[in-house]
Amino acid sequence: MFTDRTLGNRPVFTPTLGAASEHGVVSAPHILASQSGLRVLDNGGNAIEAAIAIAATLSVVYPHMTGLGGDAFWLIGNADGSVLGLDGAGTAARLANPEYYLAGGRQRIPERGPLAANTVAGAVSTWDAAYVHSRERWDGTRNWGDLLDDAVWYAFNGCPVSRSLHLVLTDKLMEMVNATPRFQAVFLANGHAPDVGSTLRQRALGESLTQLQRSGAEDFYRGDLGARMARGLAEQGSPLSAQDLAFFNARWVEPLRCSYGKGELVNLPPPTQGLSSLMLLALMERTGTAGMDPFGAEYLHHAVEATKLVFTLRDHYIADPDYMSISVNDLLAPDFLDGLASRIDPGMVRSYGDGAGPGDTVWFGVADREGRTVSVIQSLYYEFGSTVMAGDTGILWQNRGCSFSLDRGSANVLVPRKRPFHTLNPAMYIKNGKVHLAYGSMGGEGQPQTQAALASRVLDHGMSLTEAIGSPRWLLGRTWGDVSPGLKLERGYTAEAFHQLKMKGHPVEWVAKHSSVFGHAGMIRIGGDGAFEAASDPRSDGAALGL
Template sequence: MNNIMPVAYRGMVASPQHLASVVGCSILQQGGNAFDASVAVSATLAVVYPHMTGLGGDAFFLIYDAKSGEVKGFNGSGRSGSQISPEFYLDRGLNAIPQRGVLSAITVPGMVDAWWEVWSSYGKLAWEKLLEPAIAYAEKGVPVSRDLHRWIVKDKEFLMVQETMRRTFMPNGEPLQIGEKLLQPELAETLKMISDGGRDVFYQGKLMQHIVGAMSKDGGILIEDDFRSHRGQWVKPISSTYRGSTVVQMPPNSQGFSALMMLNMLEQTELSEIPRHSAEFYHLITEVVKKAFSDRDAYLTDPEFSEVPLDRLLSKEYARKLYRKIQLSPPEGESFLSKAMGQDTAYAAVVDDEGNAVSFIQSLYYDFGSAYTAGETGVIMQNRGSFFSLDSGEVNALAPGKRTFHTLMPGMILREGKPFLLMGTQGGEGQPQTQLSLITGVLDYNCSIQEAIALPRWVYGRTWGVDSDTLKMENRKLDSTINLLRAWGHPVETLETWDPAVGQAQGIMIHPDGQLSGAADPRGDGLAIGW
């Protein structure tokens, strides 16, 4: 199942859908830089991977600007509406925010604004040029990929609820098959409006009015001022060291700090001396994940509403204290119940011949987000805000104008201040865990980026509607390992040998001589292209 790992010197694009990777390469070869290409790839993914991402969702960009030598982050997550409160739901007899439908779409989409900010700050090509491929794919159609078909079949009941969703993904009342043409004319018109009017048409103009008007008609509670007031933020990334390298993540409201906590704990041992496929490895990794998730769940929310004590959480001394609490001899799995969360995401990376690098990720939160399209815009609205709690005592409690706990976390590793590895993955709970697999695969087990992505993966946690956590593991001749883990108290659930449940990762490695090597996950529909 290992893909061919391209090696190149001039540029590299890796994304979870091959058509988006081709678009990124085309933009670079037309004279665009990595920032132009990342916006074009992001827009294309919104069309060709609509179950994972779209204009109604959020996006985070982690960038390296070769001219300044700076690493910066752009937080493109939207805030909850100004008219929203727990009482709105509680008064209607609801004890949680609905997971689907218009009442789950309560945060302003941040992705279009993120495109504009990244392009206007660093891009070279014309704005219209970057959206041309996405418009063409939406208007003329794209073949349904393996992964898109799988999710259409899985979510058939949700897609049937709204006529526009049914018409797009199940035009004859049955799911589109692999290779059949997906046409999205309404989305094409929306993208044309954004191409002509820039980000303001989405947040202040006619398109915004259409979206808000449609949602209001259907019982939604986002208003025009919520869109007008939206602005993403340029932020300073957070980092920690691991095995002599600097690992960079987005700050809260991203969960990126949890991966840094995990690495700080693993640094307390010589991980390379523990066989990668052993029960000892999976036990240690799982217990490290639980420790980090406990603090993540206790603190992560919008830092404008509640302090996230990063200085303490990311200190090496705190990592040593947490590590000492892990039961290693004899091994014993700790009982821990994580918060259930969605997993639909699309991660991609771009490097150009100027040395610029972009690690970026975008999402609708659940597969097909809220499963609600705003009027005739073709815009599927995210349900990211459904993760807010209606309990005012919770750190992630719902409040007006608040950004929720966010799973999105593009990653980057630096050596001597320059990018060495760009990496990220699909999957809510799985994002920090898969990054952990990739980072340790490269830095501890001397893997190439393709070998690291191909390693058997795990994901600890749960999904909506499940009352217990399990350790889900790809089983590639690991029966003895799994049996031993169960004896140590781990509730192991075996997966297929190459299972999409563990997410779809992409990565680009930048070698000291300037050579680039890239990889896309064989579990998905992606492709890495270099030249």
């Protein structure tokens, strides 16, 4: 493997947006995380083992997007073509219900602070479940603790502040200077955003990771680390308790499937919006976007109008599946999708509301030499989540639970031990009975739309992975770092396409080329000859690497 520079004693690979290999590939939104995954593959590890290393490293080097205190979802593609789903949606605290918040005079759950830290963090539990699967089903040989080595090293010794981290801290500075002293001590330099390339050290987080190395993932939920986290959160006013952590385990779930082209789309069931991603592509296929110019106004109009129909159904129905009033199979039924597609008028623009809101997330993927594949998405929800650290552990806690409603009539109403609605949804595409694509993106509302763009461009229009990811995107609604719910076009579309959309009645606006507003995406492709390709997003700090 070629490297051209080092960070301490850690080699850093030359950043690349595309990679090809016959032995395995990785794609992640930070170069150091990609490097961690590739090192595991190079040392004989499998795709799951590499993904755990990537997840852990991202939790240190991309702390505004993900961390141990967040949730995660996995699609795991076995060599025989079967796919398993792993749901790491943390459940609400036992004390959390609408009255808990309404009694304090609040009409909604706060987006920041200890009252927003009201759900268990499920990510570490998914690492544990995936690791057990690797050992028992894939004959995995890598030691659990070794997979966290890079993360521990970067926490103690430091990592360069990324462009994305600097921009987020700069943009949200007035909000972050009101965060806890522990938060400020780690992420702010005398009240200012640290410069790009300056060193970020997280000693307390390193100590927690070291404890996980020694004691295993169980310690996070039912051990000393869990007790310390719960005590630290409670002291700051969070409703979470050690009992809530001990109650939680990630769930294995059956993925959702939907035919598309000559293959099958695969995504996760509720409480994720994976259903939305499948429905959107299904409607686009039914309205003929495969035969349209993928950068033309006609294509964009049909994609946007399909998005409005899908998101309206999503916001009305999708929640913890234990509380849903409709079967997802009914929404994916061909007759239902046919009827929904017939409502898209080439000349009519429907109104659209605010939707589900923003989301700061990481997607990463790995394919190993045996053709086994993982597609993973992990998040703290908003940038830095609740901004609350779990006591002295250095672990930032998510604010995913602020997406719960206090309205008893809502499908997503807050109930103790309920899982919140999740924008997170990793994707795969099956062709000839095998995983052909693994892909995904951060970006809240933008995730299904970016997935639709990537899959359509590669499968219908024959683009390379790097071309599909690097080309301009559209976005309806709000996403990371954004508050406007209108239609946005990234610079790179033609002025004619913009004008035609405006003439149709779309409230369209321009956004700068390769803006993070459009998310950080990644893709992996396994060819029929067994060759691997990977691509990373120029909007991120990541890289695609191959053995």
